[in-house]
Amino acid sequence: MAAEEEGLTGPDEARPAPEAGAEPAADARPEPSAEPLHEHRSGPRSVPELLLGRPPMARPLPSFDHQAAPAEPGPLFVDWLATALHAGVLDPQAFTLSTVDADGMPDARVLVLRDVDAAGTGWNFSAAADSPKGRQLAEHPAAALTVYWPQLGRQVRVRGTVERAADLVAAAEFATRSPAARVGALVGRQSEPLGSVAEYDEAEAVARRRLEAHPDAVAPGHAVYTLWAHEVEFWQGDAQRRHTRLRYTRTGPVSSPEWSRTLLWP
Ligand SMILES: Cc1cc2nc3c(=O)[nH]c(=O)nc-3n(C[C@H](O)[C@H](O)[C@H](O)COP(=O)(O)O)c2cc1C
DSSP: OOOTTTTOOOTTTOOOOOOTTOOOOTTOOOOOOSSOOOOOOSSOOSHHHHHTTOOTTOSOOOOOOGGGOOSSHHHHHHHHHHHHHHTTOSSTTEEEEEEEOTTSOEEEEEEEOOEEOTTSOEEEEEEETTSHHHHHHHHSOEEEEEEEEGGGTEEEEEEEEEEEOOHHHHHHHHHTSOHHHHHHHHHOOTTSOOSOHHHHHHHHHHHHHHHHHOTTOOOTTEEEEEEEEEEEEEEEOOTTSOOEEEEEEEOSOTTSOOEEEEEEOO
8 A cells, every 4th residue: 555645636636627629727626525425326237238328538539730749758748748637637647557477467557657757768656566566577577557538538558668766766755755655655565465454553553653753764665666668659539539649669778769650540
């Protein structure tokens, strides 16, 4: 339970989705809901029934002028991320990290993107090295990163090799985290079977006391990773399925990357 909430868009930063053809007000905020969310149990119960008449991306979506795309993927990602924030996408920094385990079996989970370098070569995230994903990355240091921003019908796909940063880098990053996130990471044992919630409460209390006594404590398994992109694809969905896809492929080394651009069939 590292830092699921860390760095996510909170209600204060959330923006409502723009109406079709309308510019959202820069200071628009959604009304906070007075009612707690609860499971909706009435109505149709099968998956096809629930999804009937709800085709994906059936709404006005932005266009993507691939011919005006920059030479490197980094600036385009920043543009798209800023547009996602403006359009009210919640948690636009939440991405799916796909890895493979020792048996070659794929695995995937949502994490938080921490940073991307200017060129779009290095994509940073942090995780517990002793978690399943950390072990998978140690065995197969390669991964894919995928994000979908529904309000815009945009997907970004990144593939590359993964490198774990030095412990000093991880410690510095750990210090930037909220106390709750640091306590969660200090509890550790992510994804191990949990006997009871009381067991977790006890471990959390121990971790909290440890952090109070040693504010500089760093969770032993805390790791910062960089995915060095070989490919970055920008995918703009279209209700008529005329999706626009532009793939950047890195030809130069990480230290002086060069990128070629390829338009892909939808
Ligand atoms: C929006 C969101 C953000 C998350 N952020 C993180 C994160 O930054 N780090 C993390 O370890 N797990 C994060 N999680 C939890 C992971 O998806 C996953 O449950 C956990 O890391 C265990 O994965 P593993 O068993 O494959 O190692 C997040 C989950 C969600 C839904």
